[in-house]
Amino acid sequence: xxxxxxxxxxxxxxxxxxxxxxxxxxxxxxxxxxxxxxxxxxxxxxxxxxxxxxxxxxxxxxxxxxxxxxxxxxxxxxxxxxxxxxxxxxxxxxxxxxxxxxxxxxxxxxxxxxxxxxxxxxxxxxxxxxxxxxxxxxxxxxxxxxxxxxxxxxxxxxxxxxxxxxxxxxxxxxxxxxxxxxxxxxxxxxxxxxxxxxxxxxxxxxxxxxxxxxxxxxxxxxxxxxxxxxxxxxxxxxxxxxxxxxxxxxxxxxxxxxxxxxxxxxxxxxxxxxxxxxxxxxxxxxxxxxxxxxxxxxxxxxxxxxxxxxxxxxxxxxxxxxxxxxxxxxxxxxxxxxxxxxxxxxxxxxxxxxxxxxxxxxxxxxxxxxxxxxxxxxxxxxxxxxxxxxxxxxxxxxxxxxxxx
Numbered sequence: 001x002x003x004x005x006x007x008x009x010x011x012x013x014x015x016x017x018x019x020x021x022x023x024x025x026x027x028x029x030x031x032x033x034x035x036x037x038x039x040x041x042x043x044x045x046x047x048x049x050x051x052x053x054x055x056x057x058x059x060x061x062x063x064x065x066x067x068x069x070x071x072x073x074x075x076x077x078x079x080x081x082x083x084x085x086x087x088x089x090x091x092x093x094x095x096x097x098x099x100x101x102x103x104x105x106x107x108x109x110x111x112x113x114x115x116x117x118x119x120x121x122x123x124x125x126x127x128x129x130x131x132x133x134x135x136x137x138x139x140x141x142x143x144x145x146x147x148x149x150x151x152x153x154x155x156x157x158x159x160x161x162x163x164x165x166x167x168x169x170x171x172x173x174x175x176x177x178x179x180x181x182x183x184x185x186x187x188x189x190x191x192x193x194x195x196x197x198x199x200x201x202x203x204x205x206x207x208x209x210x211x212x213x214x215x216x217x218x219x220x221x222x223x224x225x226x227x228x229x230x231x232x233x234x235x236x237x238x239x240x241x242x243x244x245x246x247x248x249x250x251x252x253x254x255x256x257x258x259x260x261x262x263x264x265x266x267x268x269x270x271x272x273x274x275x276x277x278x279x280x281x282x283x284x285x286x287x288x289x290x291x292x293x294x295x296x297x298x299x300x301x302x303x304x305x306x307x308x309x310x311x312x313x314x315x316x317x318x319x320x321x322x323x324x325x326x327x328x329x330x331x332x333x334x335x336x337x338x339x340x341x342x343x344x345x346x347x348x349x350x351x352x353x354x355x356x357x358x359x360x361x362x363x364x365x366x367x368x369x370x371x372x373x374x375x376x377x378x379x380x381x382x383x384x385x386x387x388x389x390x391x392x393x394x395x396x397x398x399x400x401x402x403x404x405x
Contacts, residue, residue: 010135010136011132015355015357015358016354016355016358018339019037019339019343019352019354020037022343022346023035023352026350034350034352034378034380034384036352036370036372037342037352037368037370038354038370038372039239039370040244040370041238041323041372042372042373043294043297044242048282049241049243049279049282049286050279052279052282053279056274056275056278056279063274065270065271067271068262068265068269069097069098069265069271070096070250070272070277071278071281073278074098074277074278074281074284075092075093075097077280077281077285078250079091079092079095079252082222082252085220086219086220086223087223088220088222095254095258096252097251097258097261098271098272098277099249099261100248100269101238101248102205102236102238102249102251103129103249105249106129106133106203106205106234108261109133109203109260109261109264110133110136110137111137112260112263112264113168113169113257113260114138114139114168115139116139117140119139119140119141119159119165119166119168120140120141120170121144121167122141122142122143122144122171123152123172123176124143124145124360124362125178125356125362125366126171126173126176126177126359127173127359128358130173143360143361144156146181146360147179147181148181148182148183148187148191153191153194156170156194156200160200167198168199168201169201169203170195170200171203172191172202172204172205173204174206174321176322177205177208177322178359178366179326180326182320182321184216185219188221188227192224192226195230195231196226201231201254201257202221202230202231202232203233203234204220204231204232205233206221206235207234207236207249208321208323209240210239210291210294211240211298211323212321213295213320213321214320218321220233221233222252228253228254230254231253232252232261233251234249235252237249240294241290241294242294243280243283246280247276248276301375301378304375304382305325305378305382308382309382309385311386312389313386314327314330314385316328324368325371326356326368327353327366327368327369328366337355337364338357338363339355341355342354342355342367348388348391349381349384349385353367353368353369
């Protein structure tokens with residue numbers, strides 16, 4: 001009875017736990033920690049969306065069980081978004097399903113379509129649920145490069161040739177969490193052709209579709225003619241409308257995959273609370289000024305943080321999408337690895353970041369910095385980090401250092 005459960009044995013200790021524990025101890029010691037670790041939007045949900053939730057919740061009929069696949073109006077609204085944004089036509093009945101955030105949808109789709117021992121191709125580094133959703137379902141995961149381009153395509157071809165059993169699906173995520181990599185439509189054309197040639201499903205995570213800073217909005221894989229034959233794509237309200245705690249997302253695309261996810265969810269949940277679904281419908285169908293304002297806010301924070309850290313002596317790529325900077329550990333501290341560097345930054349600069357190894361083995365040379373504090377706090381973080389970089393902070397620490405009184 002002392003042996004660990006089989007599925008739990010396949011999950012390594014949560015790599016963020018060590019930094020989270022250090023963060024909790026520092027706060028317990030009354031230290032002022034600037035938390036840029038979790039991608040948790042700090043802006044309030046737009047008022048018209050909240051108002052629709054409040055209005056709907058006043059109706060007692062909305063308190064009953066909802067619909068697992070999403071109320072019809074919400075699925076039509078998501079189809080309308082795809083038509084406007086991507087010129088992609090979706091059938092709300094067979095090609096769209098509402099999920100409890102994209103994370104739940106990805107995990108339940110993995111369970112629905114995976115047999116024990118299946119091989120799934122997942123970028124490394126990538127968001128943890130991309131690999132662990134399939135690992136929980138019993139699959140084996142093979143890593144491919146995270147950056148879109150020839151290296152990723154060639155790695156997929158090698159994996160098809162050399163994996164036993166042959167891969168059944170691959171994950172893509174652009175704009176990417178954590179790397180902020182962007183893909184263009186030309187890449188998706190090549191990806192779809194390669195996946196069709198090798199009988200691979202494509203599972204696309206498009207949660208950051210509306211957080212971009214250039215003139216060209218990120219495309220959807222489903223814009224490629226014929227992509228719907230093999231592709232399902234996940235989107236989310238969390239970042240686009242600053243609704244992370246509402247847990248509202250979607251899957252759209254291939255009817256067979258949507259049907260599999262629908263059947264799985266029918267056994268597991270009754271869908272999101274109806275007032276949340278009604279409010280999400282209002283968000284998708286209503287004025288979109290709030291989305292543009294959110295995008296401008298993240299761009300302002302990105303410019304402040306990346307340029308400010310560069311001036312402080314920490315150079316990093318300027319992300320063109322997402323709400324993160326994927327920051328290479330400064331050379332002086334590279335020997336520490338991402339966990340020890342994150343702990344050191346927390347102890348000395350009072351700034352929390354996410355260690356890159358939490359997103360995969362190949363992320364260990366980086367940390368992820370989220371733009372989830374106001375400008376005043378970001379400037380404070382820059383000053384603290386500048387002081388840290390200029391001091392003699394060469395080694396790892398075991399515990400956060402309490403603030404001097």
